[in-house]
Amino acid sequence: MATGSAPITQRDVASSLGVSISAVSLALSGRPGVSDQLRERILERAEELGYRPNASAVALRTNRTRVLGLLIRNLRNPHFLDVIDGFDETCAAAGYDVMVGSSRYDPDREGQLLDAFQHRAIDGLAIAPIGVSPQVREWSSVTSRPLVLLDTAGGPTMSVRTDQETAVDLAVRHLLELGHRRLAMIVAPADKSPDPERLERFRQLSVDLGFTALTVTTELSARAARSAIAEALAVPAPERPTAFIANSDYIAHIAYLAVADAGLRVPQDISVVGHDDLPTSASLYPALTTIAVDRREIGHRAASLLLDALHERPIATRNIVLPVTLHARASTAPPPRVDG
Template sequence: MAGPGGNAPTQHDVARALGISVSAVSLALNDRSGVSEDLRARVRQTAADLGYRPNTSAVALRTRRSRTIGLLIRNLSNPFFLDVIEGFETVCAGSGYALITASSHYDLRRETELMRTFIARGVDALALAPVGGSRAAGEWHRTTGRPTVLLNAARLGRALPVMRTHVDGVAAVEQAVGHLADLGHRRLALLSAPRRRSPDPERADTFLRVVAERRLSGRILETELTAAAAGPTLDAELARPRRSRATAVITNSDHLAHVVYAAAAGQGLRIPDDLSVVGHDDLPTSALLAPPLTTLAVDRRTIGVTAAGLLLDALADRPTATRDVSLPATLLVRGSTAPPPR
């Protein structure tokens, strides 16, 4: 719908339609404090009805903001992150922000390069699923001072003024080990990233603590968290003599649990008769495996929604109840876990 004289609608047209000031329209459309949520919603709806579109170049010059947010993840081949991105993008779009997404592919150098690209592009905030350590987040903060949220990195960057949204990794591992121990397993393995590259070392620490408390044998299988790297690591474990190899493997993702299935088949082992497997994420394909995968279900989309909300609140100077949001994981018992072989 055109404004007066056939021109594109402006904020003045939105203000005139609602009988409010242009400044109130500007506050609402730019997600700033100073207007009620009810008025903000009415302004956005009226703007949409009139066909108003902001002049992004003018907005960037006036506010020194690009209305873009950078999302830098670890591994686009893991379907886990697709749901995170979908939730993140939905929230950004609803607030008039564009999303730029990139993947580091578990490469520390690439992570740094992409973060610097985001700085050069002038993105207003950064969401980062780090490869390991908080170097990139630290450089981002020192260089820009702009809002940062870390995804699934509960312990990293404690000295930095960053926000976090993550799954409760401690409770997840406790549930997985407890389930396997209750089935009678005594030799467990955890597939984990090398500590220097791990974004969530609390999982490995929790695993070692819980197996010690339950007087079990626990082994951490350190590997880069890609299918190509994890396969040989699992082959070496499953090729051990029967009395020394793990009778159950816990992974940090369903994506890698699929690799455990393949490695077991390659060694002539049956799941769950010879080997039990516990995943993490509850991907849509996990219930379709043969046998269906026992896993820890997490609301992947909510991770993205929550992270985007934290950044948008920070950009709008809105107070938040917490800067560290921990989301639960729920154990779903399916056919991939059973008592160990006798």
Template sequence: MTQRPKIKDVARRAGVSPTLASFALNGREGVGEETRQRILAAAAELGYRANPYARALRTGSSNSFGLLIRNLSNPIFLDVIAGAQEAAVSSETTILIADADYSFERERQHIERFAAHHVDGLAIAPVGPGESVDLWRDLRPGAPTVVLYATAPGLDDVIRVGPDARRAVRLAVDHLYELGHRDIAFLTAPRELMADHDRLDEFELACADLGLPPRPVFTPLNLAAVMERVTALLDSPTPPTAVITNSDYTAHGVYLAARERGFTVGRDLSVVGHDDLPTAELLDPPLTTIRMDGRALGRALFDRLSGADADRAGDGDPGDGAGRTEPVDHAEPVELVVRRSTGPVR
């Protein structure tokens, strides 16, 4: 097969005009059932595949979704992608993935590219509070937008999907408090890059409840920056006795910094991660972390992007969201997994 069959080949084989063949293949009305079946059979026999560019020009839809990640270096996003693709397999949908690498400029470029490709919806783990979502909505008004791992304050008409951030922070703080820690550092992005204010808000609330001074540490959340910042922290006159991170990925930077400065994790410095990556239990020492099902998060993301969630909600149990036709936000449940990276304060 070196020549792609074209619609005129399908039409010839079915004995109809190309226009009629096109109508049938695109499910438009005005084609008799028997003729439609004959055209579909001819298309199947020839292995005809519709040209998505032609379809996109005609319908404005490309049967694809964009997934724009602020930091694809973090392996948790692999689970999220796997879950989304799992959900997408049965529908004829392509998920296009791109990495903003913590750059506002690259984020905007990717959004422009996605919009130009006519993706039908955008899921975005934004670099900052989500200003580039406005660009997306200017370019593709009405297309669904799912905001991932972000509070996105001030954005209406977006669906939010992420872990239960407030509960995750509270679990970590309470666990460390019970171990006797009173000086807890909390790693968070610089304000201008911060996507999820809920984490910091909840940390400050939890500290207030427990009478602790909050100690947020603002740092870009890539591995090198975390390592450098935590090394400086451990060199300070009053290093914290514990560190809460936003991911196992950044927790690796804390391990590296602790090792560099001769602090033993779990004894001199307690560390709490987030995500329970496959490696978390294999680290030295095994990492106390917040477990979250990244694949489930990815499935929830796809359902909301594609509208499957709203469809299901409409058919749902009368006692459980009946009549709901709009997708709703999704907070993935979290739980604390205690391992040896956290211990009693010394």
């Protein structure tokens, strides 16, 4: 079909073969009523002519749009770019388009985007929610379209997340082995935290393993995190943490900047552990110690769950927990000696 020409219709396909429009409709929709030989001829001619089904007409006929939604928290965090990539690749292979939105940690915007997805009649939704999102509960109450939660426990809802408890265990034990005893975890405010089990596990380990557990609570923007980490460092040396555990490599990089602002060094004065193992993390100076996760696999598994639910295929595991590993690099070292 030439660029700028009218789109090829079923009538065009029928006319080129000398068959009825109804025969073309049956063949293209996969319904019975035409012979296998005729179906093959119609499909071949439709491909030759460049016929593409009208999306609106298909949606009206099937009550499906063949569009899946993906709502994430923060496009500035490269973690989510890989999640989107895995999600989109899996959807494209199944013939589905993807609609992506970013809430930017704003509950009002999250609600607006959920409304938009619902009104666009997407076939299913994967969401990395802001904390325990009431809007997500409302989605399940007003639509039967399948839902998958990302990076948070799902309960009765399908979910894909990484093993957060093991992630904390690996980071804490690595730092303790280096000799650290004053550890700080950087976390989002309680109402926006996607993974409260991380903080719970951190505090439990402090009791079990005998270290001081500090928390730095901050909005997860670069400016807010840099300020909050700087405040945690602006205390006498015996009182400040000797290591930070971040919930992302993005925030870990901000910690590098805050440490430098305080006239300190990573790792000589302060060790830093990230979470994600972004491609750039090994290239930071010093190279970042981090918890590695398969970000594209998160997106792939989320899309696969939605597609299985839509096509009523058996789902072996509704709440998927992906493994994590620790990549120890140069951003962690034994703590400095502190007098006083």
